[in-house]
Amino acid sequence: MRPLRLYTWALAAALYVPIGVMVALSFNNSKLPYVWGGFTLRWYQELLRWDQAWQAVFNSVVVALAVSFTATLLGMFMAYVLRQDKYLTISQVAVVMPEVSEALSFAAALWLVKTYVGVDLFGPVGVFLAHLAYTLPMAHVLLAPYMAYVSRSAVEAARIFGASELKTMTAVVMPILMPAFVATFLIVFANSFDTYVKTAFTTSPEFVTAPVLLWSYAARGRGDPTIYALASLMLLPSLVAAVIYFRAVKRYS
Amino acid sequence: MGLSVELRDVSVKYGDFLALKNVNLYVETSEGLVILGPSGSGKSTLLRAVAGLTPVAHGRVYIGGKDVTDLPPDKRRISMLFQDLALFPHLNVFENVAFGLRLKRLPEEEVRRQVMWALELVRLEPQQFMGRKIYQLSGGQQQRVALARALVVQPEVLLLDEPFSHIDLDIKNQLLEELKILHNKLGFTLIYVTHDRFEAVEVGDRIALMRAGEIVQVGKPVDLYKKPRNRYVAEFFGEANIIPASLLGGTREGYAVIRPEDVVIGNSPTYKFKGQVIDITFLWHYLKVEIQSNGHIFKAYVDLETPIAVGDVVEFGFDAKDVYFVAE
Numbered sequence: 001m002r003p004l005r006l007y008t009w010a011l012a013a014a015l016y017v018p019i020g021v022m023v024a025l026s027f028n029n030s031k032l033p034y035v036w037g038g039f040t041l042r043w044y045q046e047l048l049r050w051d052q053a054w055q056a057v058f059n060s061v062v063v064a065l066a067v068s069f070t071a072t073l074l075g076m077f078m079a080y081v082l083r084q085d086k087y088l089t090i091s092q093v094a095v096v097m098p099e100v101s102e103a104l105s106f107a108a109a110l111w112l113v114k115t116y117v118g119v120d121l122f123g124p125v126g127v128f129l130a131h132l133a134y135t136l137p138m139a140h141v142l143l144a145p146y147m148a149y150v151s152r153s154a155v156e157a158a159r160i161f162g163a164s165e166l167k168t169m170t171a172v173v174m175p176i177l178m179p180a181f182v183a184t185f186l187i188v189f190a191n192s193f194d195t196y197v198k199t200a201f202t203t204s205p206e207f208v209t210a211p212v213l214l215w216s217y218a219a220r221g222r223g224d225p226t227i228y229a230l231a232s233l234m235l236l237p238s239l240v241a242a243v244i245y246f247r248a249v250k251r252y253s
Numbered sequence: 254m255g256l257s258v259e260l261r262d263v264s265v266k267y268g269d270f271l272a273l274k275n276v277n278l279y280v281e282t283s284e285g286l287v288i289l290g291p292s293g294s295g296k297s298t299l300l301r302a303v304a305g306l307t308p309v310a311h312g313r314v315y316i317g318g319k320d321v322t323d324l325p326p327d328k329r330r331i332s333m334l335f336q337d338l339a340l341f342p343h344l345n346v347f348e349n350v351a352f353g354l355r356l357k358r359l360p361e362e363e364v365r366r367q368v369m370w371a372l373e374l375v376r377l378e379p380q381q382f383m384g385r386k387i388y389q390l391s392g393g394q395q396q397r398v399a400l401a402r403a404l405v406v407q408p409e410v411l412l413l414d415e416p417f418s419h420i421d422l423d424i425k426n427q428l429l430e431e432l433k434i435l436h437n438k439l440g441f442t443l444i445y446v447t448h449d450r451f452e453a454v455e456v457g458d459r460i461a462l463m464r465a466g467e468i469v470q471v472g473k474p475v476d477l478y479k480k481p482r483n484r485y486v487a488e489f490f491g492e493a494n495i496i497p498a499s500l501l502g503g504t505r506e507g508y509a510v511i512r513p514e515d516v517v518i519g520n521s522p523t524y525k526f527k528g529q530v531i532d533i534t535f536l537w538h539y540l541k542v543e544i545q546s547n548g549h550i551f552k553a554y555v556d557l558e559t560p561i562a563v564g565d566v567v568e569f570g571f572d573a574k575d576v577y578f579v580a581e
Contacts, residue, residue: 152333154339156400157333157341160304160327160331160332161327161353161356161406163356167356175343
């Protein structure tokens with residue numbers, strides 16, 4: 001068991017030590033990452049004055065909200081329709097395929113639309129569509145197991161009382177699935193919020209999201225610790241999402 | 254209250270599988286009919302065909318003399334109790350029971366009045382229970398909520414699909430007793446599906462015994478017990494000794510059915526056998542004795558005081574009037 005434990009700790013360290021270092025450096029009173037100049041909040045103060053960063057965060061939030069809502073709702077309908085076993089395997093394979101496909105192909109598609117249809121979708125719409133294509137399968141796969149909590153007989157009981165299909169959906173199916181819906185929403189949000197590659201390929205120079213902004217500074221090595229501060233703050237939504245997710249899913253046990 | 258239910262030549266298919274084969278059945282107004290059979294015999298399918306939850310491939314369904322074959326479930330004046338109860342987990346007791354009333358857009362005051370009425374019917378104290386969540390209730394209490402939800406819409410026909418199969422025997426018996434009282438009081442027609450013959454005789458005025466998508470025999474419990482149509486009915490509906498008719502002498506073909514309580518140990522009347530006792534089971538108010546004889550194992554129910562032990566060689570037999578012959 002010992003090597004396995006060692007490996008687990010090493011993996012956890014590889015995941016979290018860089019994040020910890022980054023958070024620490026966001027409080028470092030020095031521009032040089034390898035010199036500890038004492039504790040400061042000045043990078044956070046500078047961040048407050050950096051309008052472009054806040055616009056980027058705002059853009060990320062708007063896209064992530066729109067994507068999570070759409071993907072979760074569509075994912076739920078898909079999971080509901082495809083809940084019978086004989087469709088499940090096929091649907092899982094079919095809907096997971098786009099997850100595998102690269103952002104590049106999406107960029108190519110947008111390029112084709114721009115060239116041959118004359119509609120330029122690069123920018124918010126392109127980012128939205130790319131994120132949706134990438135998170136919808138995720139939403140479907142996450143929601144599908146929870147369909148078991150909507151028993152066939154509960155749906156039939158509603159029918160016997162004269163509930164229409166729409167009424168059954170809103171009064172029975174959706175309330176039962178609400179915790180799963182919230183949980184999935186948050187996971188999709190967290191994924192959309194910090195996606196860089198798919199965004200970079202499908203956005204326009206005018207539409208900058210937080211990960212794109214971070215990357216443009218970090219990759220060119222031009223950043224000062226303000227970007228550490230921004231990145232540290234961006235951890236918060238993911239943390240909150242994780243906590244709410246586990247609380248929501250617990251309601252099924 | 255109560256409406257008759259009739260199935261004429263009803264067949265139901267699941268893909269290529271014929272789950273119900275040309276079934277004919279008439280259930281009288283306010284009657285209690287039990288559909289009995291092993292799993293996979295089509296009994297639930299029959300109930301779902303009456304409810305309108307499963308489309309029929311062939312034949313017609315009538316409720317109160319009216320052809321309802323093409324009507325949706327909510328236009329059939331039925332209610333159904335499902336095996337898994339199908340309570341809505343996100344709603345409390347009050348809202349579960351009120352569900353059907355709300356769909357009728359009744360005024361709030363009327364909804365409240367009728368929910369109270371239904372909860373009292375199933376003996377759940379409304380003040381104590383109506384605010385509770387479903388998962389806060391015991392199995393028996395959940396059954397009562399499901400029953401209240403089914404009864405609150407005042408159905409003419411109540412359909413029950415093995416509703417009590419997952420609960421303790423004591424609570425089951427109590428609920429069966431109360432169901433009978435409600436049936437008598439409210440007068441709805443009751444169709445009850447079960448695989449359990451003990452449950453069947455509790456609620457059934459008549460019993461329809463099914464096998465492989467067909468009704469084998471319909472009748473009063475005593476008729477199924479004393480005059481089974483064939484060996485299958487004799488075996489499924491109570492314990493039976495079934496032996497080739499030729500074993501009793503004469504030229505008769507087929508089988509003879511003798512119920513264990515008609516088998517006498519010792520000085521026996523018409524038919525006499527000799528055999529060895531291989532097992533004795535204590536069954537509260539009688540002993541069940543198994544006797545090996547002529548390559549058959551005979552079962553006999555005898556008095557607790559009977560002086561008998563495993564290994565004894567005994568004479569036993571039965572009276573001619575207690576033998577019932579079946580062809581197959």
